[in-house]
Amino acid sequence: MEKELRLMKGNEAVAEAAIRAGADGYFGYPITPQSEILEYLMEANPQVTTGMVVLQAESEVAAINMVYGGAACGKKVMTSSSSPGISLKQEGITYIAGAELPCLIVNVVRGGPGLGTIQPAQSDYFQATKGGGHGDYHLIVLAPSSVQEMADFVELAFDLAFKYRNPTMILSDGAIGQMMEKVWLKPQKKRSEEILPWATTGKPATRERNIITSLDLDPARQEKFNHKLIAKYREIEENEVRFEEFMTEDAEYLFVAYGTSARICQKALQLARDEGIKAGLLRPITLFPYPKKRLNELADTVKGMLAVEMSAGQMVEDVMLSVNGKTRVSHYGRMGGMIPTPEEVLENMKSFIKG
């Protein structure tokens, strides 16, 4: 398959990009608003073209543990789900983090808590960036704000996952998953045949047996391992922060928003500029690692920051931590599947400016 321009849903773009990125396996379970990923893959049937395995599991628990097994073989494997399903996956995710395995998890977020709604939300930010499962660990978290990024981040996520032997999450939402946009698809990559030295692929005479585990009953050794993980997360924070800025050079007030909210803020920003308000926007692309340094710098030049999220206020805590009291920080959010309009975001910025 060559490079190609297509009109696709965000979910379909993830599926097609996974095939083209040379993924070895996808394991999933249906849930709205992301079932198109599994459906698309089943229809595309990449098993016969690239050899990619696609399997509908009996639950999200099984699906993520299939990902665990596949990742332990050094394979490029992934799963996707939406919020309630991602909660079920947390067990597997913490084992994968603890066993230091690469994989991709896509969360097309819907409103919660509980069964909540099938409409888009950004209320899984804490779960995605602060752990989600038990124990001290982090995922690498990428937040796409377009169908193009839904496609592009699949390969990026795999690259980061293998570079750091760490699970990576694409934190999307029902709006980006469902909306259709033009998307450039990359040419087909061949699936890798490399046998990774740590992978459980059968022990040849030439090496020690490989053991993939997250268990160490010796507290001193476990703590040493925890330190190793922390060092890895620091390295990720050092090297992998990604963000985008709009009109920040002369900005007096800053929107901070990711994903769907960032798109809305982009429009609100134009409306603000039309009214003579010097607003800017910082869009974090990686939510872990978070663009703390850049926000801290911007705190020296702006008069305040407004975090706009489709949640009760989760990412805003990271904005506050980043600026560490240097500037005013507030939050505006809608919940339950409600998407704010640019006008209402602008109104909120105005009242924030008034103080």
Place this chain on the structure above:
Amino acid sequence: MADITFNDIIKPENLTYKKSRLMTDNVMHYCPGCGHSTAHRVLAEVIEEEDLQSRTVGITPVGCSVLMYNYIDVDFQEAAHGRAPALATAVKRLMPDKFVFTYQGDGDLAAIGTAETIHTCNRGENILILFINNGIYGMTGGQMAPTTLEGMKSSTSPYGRDIATMGSPVKMADIVAMLPGTCFVTRHSVNTAGGVRKLKRAIKKAVQYQNEKRGTCFIEVVSNCPSGWKMTPVESNKWMEENMFPFYPLGDIKVPAE
């Protein structure tokens, strides 16, 4: 007798048993008399004799055998409690030429992992599930398992398992035998030399069926837990024969047509 020396004993012609090359020298953490260690040994012997080491991937459970990877010299993945068949599914699908097995206790396989067990068998994944049924949660200190017999005492059924409130013991082998995806379902024990030999033959058959991609092989080993049962090893084996075997009868439950 006194003049037989150590060197006489270890002469090749006097040896009747040799440790499998695939058993490591790590000291086993199992309690004396526990069936897990014998089951490990039988499995290691088959992997060695069938020359499978370089293409074996084993999945260990959460339970007393969680550290099985310390004892057999093959690649291992350590699963979350009950999830071993899900890992094994992916391993086998992604690397169909490997010999893939899970090794699971009764709490792992028949309680928390029931869904994974049933659906892996139902999909007919070409793997071996080796199921060690000791009727109890050994690792966590002897709590009731789904397989605990009626009236049997455990730390969470101190007055004995009461069917009315705790349900009946589950016969997992019989359940999975009903699924078209399983090709070979059989029940064994490791408390006698004869039992060990039969188990070994069964595992060898499972290897063959897996090579032939005939579906899921499910081998149950009815075993003991001297510590959890609060018995000596000898008492536990006697108790097992008198109580476990009548309820979990040994023998083939499902065999493939030749």
